[in-house]
Amino acid sequence: MWRLLATLFAIALAASACGGSDSSDDSSASSSSSDAEETEVTLAASGESLLDTIKSRGTVNCGVSGSAVAFSELQADGSMAGFDADYCRVVAAAILGDANKVNFVSLTAAERFTAVQTGDVDLLMRNTTWTQSRDSEVGMDFGPTTYYDGQQLMGRESDGFSGSSQVSDVGGSVICTSAGTTTEKNIADAASEAGVSIELQTFEDFDTVVNNFISGACDIITTDGSGLVGRKAKQQPDGENWVIFPATPISKEPLGPTYGQNDSAFSDAVNWAVYATIIADEKGVNSSNVDSMLTGGDTETIRLLGGEGELQSGMGLPADAFYQVIKQVGNYDEIYSRSLNPVGLSREGSANAAWTAGGLVYAPPAR
């Protein structure tokens, strides 16, 4: 009898394990949810925005890397932290008024664009470089650049390299990088342009690359400058001095929010949420003084924070959307220093300084 029961039960379990994850419990829910899906598709086709979908859903599905040091990293408690993660929170705070209403989805480089196209995620904050082909062929749209990165090289001072070294100085070296990325192609192009021959070795991931650099199997490693600075800050053994060069990176890697194309309402909301953090930084508004700035700031600040003459309602956002962004997440400088300063990336003197300080971080005016 028990055997029979067990068999029956096992079948039942199998059935309910398959059927149970059907999100629709009963017929009415089933039909309504399929209705919803159909409506969503048709509305999207007729120009209805992701903005409304997010509002009715109540969370922002944000695609991040999940294993990019200082940009999006999983903490010991499973929460997502970092520069990209904070910009996901910026979007959630702007659209939903709550920075915590983010559903982080960790995506590999290979699956990120598919995830946007299938609607698994609303946007990518996944150090994705803005390129012409991605903007056109791949069918993505790109928001304002939040971080200006560029590929650089790192060598040992004891090998004769210095901060002023050039690609032409690396002839004959073993250069290592991770496999299957554009960094591989960039360095090969740069070397042939400089007329030097290099031995290029690739490894599965950048941790392995760095370990090979430490053990001496690689003379030089190359990837985006942000990654190199972090590695130098954390992994340089004492007694050694690693140097990063050339001062002008060999590639341009502008990183920022990425989303499906032709959804103006949603892209405006994302773009202006990002601009709001930059303008706030410019105006000296931060998470601790935002309340007093709400009344005491200049007219543009007051407009931006939802005071008289605000423009957010017209965009389909709550009037206080950007107030919530600054209050809950902070301005550009706060977001930057929170995540990137600890790994040795400083804004000063880099392309990520404010335009008033000689950098490239610039936002159009809020009026």
Place this chain on the structure above:
Amino acid sequence: MSDSGQVSADREFQEGMEEETASPHEVPSLPMGQWLRKNLFSNWANGILTLLGALAALVALRGVLNFVFSENRQWDAVRTNLRALMTLSYPESQYIRVWVALGFIVGLAGLSAGIWANWGGVSVKRISTWLMGTGAFLAVCVIAREPSVIIGTDGKVVRTVEGSPQRESFMDAMVDRSSWWIAAVLLLAVGAGLWSRFSGPVRRRVEVPVTSVVCVGLGLAVLSLWIAPYGHYAFISATKSYVAESGRTVAFSTKLPWTVMWILLCGFFLVGRSFQRSRYLGLIKGSSNLLWLISPLTLFWVVLRDPALDYGHVISTDLPMGLAFGLLGGALLWGLTRTGIGEAGRITATLLLGFAVFNWVAAFFGWYPMLQKARISFLLLALAALLAPNFIGELAKRRQLVLGWIGVTALVHYLATMINTPSTVELQSTEFLGGLGLTLFVALIVVLLSFPLGVLLALGRTSKFPIFRMLSTSYIEVIRGVPLISVLIFFSVMVPLFLPDGMELAELAAVLTGYTLFSAAYLAENVRGGLQSITKGQYEAADAIGLTSAQRTGFIVLPQALTVSIPQLVGQVISTFKETSLLAIIGLFDFLRVANSVIPAQSEFMGVKREGILLVAMIYFFFNFTISKYSQRLERRVGLGER
């Protein structure tokens, strides 16, 4: 009733056990010198091999120790990330749920160990050799590891002019490791003491139960949590900061639950053992088996997920539907098991099956709406109706079928309701389960579900009916011809595209389904190997005493076939457990992925990877070695390999 068969089988089994313990295979033990000469140095070639082997082992041991205790290792990365490795994003405030779930499993394991097995004993002499061996090993380890580097007053490694780190002298190192020396000497002394008392011709037979040894061993481990300064390491979510305090005992929130776990394990073992003489042993065994089947799903969907039940919906829809299926289905089955129902019964069952299958087809094309639960229930009812002819006749048998049906209906409806209710646990990311929790959950569910499926497939493949044979064979061959990764990718990426509108399959459910189907095909082949070892005489004997084919399979063939295939089945379980690490490829965070790519990506522990992977390897080894050891014991008990 099958229970009687069960009990008699058990009795035979226990008698077998007693026989075995009564006349153990006595191997006279040799004095140490003779043993060495006989086994390790029997001639000069063997002597050289022994020495070379010992040297190689020593070099490997030294390498491992130097690696583990190197000043370059950042074990803090692993220690502060233990939570991520265990459950990843499950919120700390809800951790009590994890402990309740674990406690339930641990208690159930203790209970089952108590009621099921005669675990036998282990001689004190054997324990004494273990203790001495451990002590000696510890001493060798302490000596083998190279002296530590010297840390200067500035907290940095002191280096020589050439830049290599300076190491303390050998004597200083030995003094530094005095606590390890004390432990080694203590183990050796206790072992030697026991040895001298219990190695005599009579006393060497003195045994203590294996279970008490395990209980005491685990108890000592738990006790050490309260005494030994393992250090306190944590990640504070509120402030996003790491805590690393060495030199104190682990956090209260760690040692208290583990103590409770130990009490549950040993307490329930005693409770279980007290049931061994109970009149209701059969019932208790059955219930514990059923609990093993139900608890993983219940613990996951009810305890861990904490579903937010909508009572209005429950009362208006779920409850009436469950009752209707239970009672009306029960009445139908009661009718179908009437004596003299004849062909009408079969026709009804077939019609019912046709209707049930049609419902699924209709759902696929969306012809008419129907509750998912109703579809499942109709299918189950049809299967029960097909089984009904086996229960025709006595009142007791009919009652069993009906009660069994009502029980299964209640369970299925309960679980389906719970599964469909959204969770109230607030997560930081999409991963509800991650880390070791995910690995264990997937392995457990896959093993539980693929086992019955695999047995059915094996029976189908050896069946006399060509259609069953063909279907099973082609299923097994197709699945076995495809790598697990492609099955997993297919189920996570492709299947959602084929599902009808409005139906979603959660990533985890997709994976569980795919993995179960995969594992079942391999299991089926293992079981088929066992089935083929059953001689024709067994079938003929079963037929001769008038068993039906179901009874023959259930009572004669399968028990023998499964016994024979224990080694392969255990191998399958172990490989299922290990291959859960492939889940990382389709985006789930199993604990290998946490160690391999989550921890090295934290700014605090950038690039720290080997430590985590070493720990993961050790945990895998611990589980698999335990399973393997248990299966060896099982094989010995059922006398496998001795026929």
